[in-house]
Amino acid sequence: MALQVRTARDDDRQALHDLSQLAFAARPAPYDDANDRGANPLDRRLLATEGERIVGRLAVWELGQWFGGRRVPMGGVSGVAVAPDARGRGVASTLVHEAIRAMRDRGEVVSSLYPMNHTLYRRNGWEVAGSYPEQRLDLRALTPLPRPDGQVDVRPTTEADLPAIRELHEAVSREEPGNLSHGPEFGARRLLGHPGIQEGYVAEANGRLTGLLVASRTDPADDRGFYTITVLQLLAVDLASELALLRVLAAQYPVAGTVTLVTPPQSALPMLVGERDLRPADRGWCWMTRLVDAAGAIAARGYAPDVTAEVHLHLDDPVARWNTGPHVLRVKDGAGHLEPGGRGDVRLGIGRLASLYTGWASPHRLARLGLVTGADAADLAALDRVFAGRLPWSRDFF
Ligand SMILES: CC(C)(COP(=O)(O)OP(=O)(O)OC[C@H]1O[C@@H](n2cnc3c(N)ncnc32)[C@H](O)[C@@H]1OP(=O)(O)O)[C@@H](O)C(=O)NCCC(=O)NCCS
Known part of the structure; x- marks a missing residue:
């Protein structure tokens, strides 16, 4: 049957969700309409059909990436999924080719993604181009950290913090090669913490927002075990703010056992806790980049x-x-x-x-x-x- 590629329509939402779950989840999560409407707009989701049936999908986030201190327009490819019975006959490649054309038309001169499958993307022009330095450490290693100098207050995030959080993210990311610059729909929930599922805290000093911590918890393996913490955002303009936010994590010891967080080698944490306590987290993610428009990318x-x-x-x-x-x-x-x-x-x-x-x-x-x-x-x-x-x-x- 002929394969056709088009952008998503409103009545595709549930089927696209189901296909993602089939491709990525051990146990399918139910469709959440509010969550889905808060994600990529429909014209940034591509799907492949055979007759009436959707057999493949992907999404492209509107993002930027900092290189040489400048924001390079970037299309972030995610959620590439093909129905198990339709795999191995070029559905993903067809979708990816269409996504490259669409990114070029929109002026997204580079594209980055987190690969599950390097071969598919390498064949299509992406290459490994940076790290996602996720580390795991025993929460106990954070408990002796010094108290921050100066007056830093920590409190839960509120909706009203969002503009200042977005500014903070841009400020700490722009000098870091490869860091993202969020687009308009790169979810509020990612920056504030998803209510009821994640925790979000901001640090403030002298009435100014100086740090952000967003973290989620994973259940213990059994009812006597510890839960584990995954840090989704840790931003700080100075050491005092970073220490104040790390104390929120440390205060969960011993009920929580370990914490996973993204920390580059040049950050304060390795020196504070001693490098031996930090271990690369087992997923070992890297990201891959493609130059969609090589001339545009070099100029940007x-x-x-x-x-x-x-x-x-x-x-x-x-x-x-x-x-x-x-x-x-x-x-x-x-x-x-x-x-x-x-x-x-x-x-x-x-x-x-x-x-x-x-x-x-x-x-x-x-x-x-x-x-x-x-x-x-x-x-x-x-x-x-x-x-x-x-x-x-x-x-x-x-
Ligand atoms: C990965 C996935 C999207 C590939 O879809 P597909 O339609 O089968 O891919 P294609 O037929 O276009 O494959 C193109 C090339 O990618 C490579 N490739 C595809 N699937 C692969 C796999 N599972 N392992 C290794 N290489 C693979 C092959 O080199 C293939 O070319 P070949 O068949 O000529 O050797 C699909 O297997 C899937 O949905 N998997 C589960 C979700 C997932 O891992 N998504 C990727 C997230 S980053």
């Missing part, structure tokens, strides 16, 4: 102001053919341009350019692995200078 990010470089590239992109061919990459005075033409000396696939673009991959390593070819030492050094920076990471999951 920031670069170190003292880097000047020119590299003649040849890009291969069989899925988004507008990116294919020889291009000259020029970077000067903090701005980058990618223009068609030139000698096409350095040959690489679009996914490899994505992993360089975010600062995740080293050009020397890619060349050693034969994934970048034709580059001489000057080309590799130039690519290294252009994309160098701290390792990209993300604090949000979607």
Whole structure:
């Protein structure tokens, strides 16, 4: 039967939910209309049908991602799901190709996602491009933390906090490569805590909002065990606010046993508790990025102001053919341009350019692995200078 792809309609909501549950859940959760209407708008959900039946779906969040101190418009692909009996015949690939075209039309020059299945996305031009540094620690390790200096108050979040929380998220994320910039519909519930299911707290000092903690609990394995805490957001403008929020977690010891939280190596926590107490959480997520519009992506990010470089590239992109061919990459005075033409000396696939673009991959390593070819030492050094920076990471999951 012929496969057709279209955007979702209002009467598809329940069927799309059911398909997601079939693909991802051990026990299907009931459809929640209010929750569904608070998620992606219908024109950002794509579905594949065979006759009347929906056999595949995905959604694209309207987001941004910070690279070089600038907000790059990003489409966040999530919830890619195909009915079990329709798998292995190109349904997901067809949906993904359509999503790439739609993102290009909307000016979302890059796309990122959290892969369950690297192969599907790697084949379609995404490549591993950053970490989601989720760590687990025994809650007891937080109990000896010092009290914060100065006067920081902590209280539950309210709806009225949302604008200040969004500002706080932008402020702490913009200098962190790979961090997200939330779009308008990236749920209030994620930032305030889902009432009745999660807890949300803000830190305040001198009448100003200085931190946010959103956390959920998971049941103990048996009725004598501890519950565990998963931190969904931990934002703080200074150490005092971070300590004040960590105390909210520590105060749950010993009823809660462990806490899982996203913490990059450069954050305060490893030094505060001692690095040996933090263990990578077992899911080991990374994120993958695709350059949807390579020229647009190069122009959108920031670069170190003292880097000047020119590299003649040849890009291969069989899925988004507008990116294919020889291009000259020029970077000067903090701005980058990618223009068609030139000698096409350095040959690489679009996914490899994505992993360089975010600062995740080293050009020397890619060349050693034969994934970048034709580059001489000057080309590799130039690519290294252009994309160098701290390792990209993300604090949000979607
Ligand atoms: C992953 C999923 C969406 C793939 O859907 P699909 O329609 O079968 O995918 P396609 O037929 O377009 O596959 C394209 C390529 O992806 C790769 N791929 C697809 N499913 C795979 C799997 N389960 N394991 C490894 N590789 C896989 C294959 O290389 C495949 O090409 P090939 O068949 O020529 O070898 C589907 O299996 C699914 O819904 N799984 C459960 C939910 C899930 O994991 N979603 C992804 C979330 S990030």
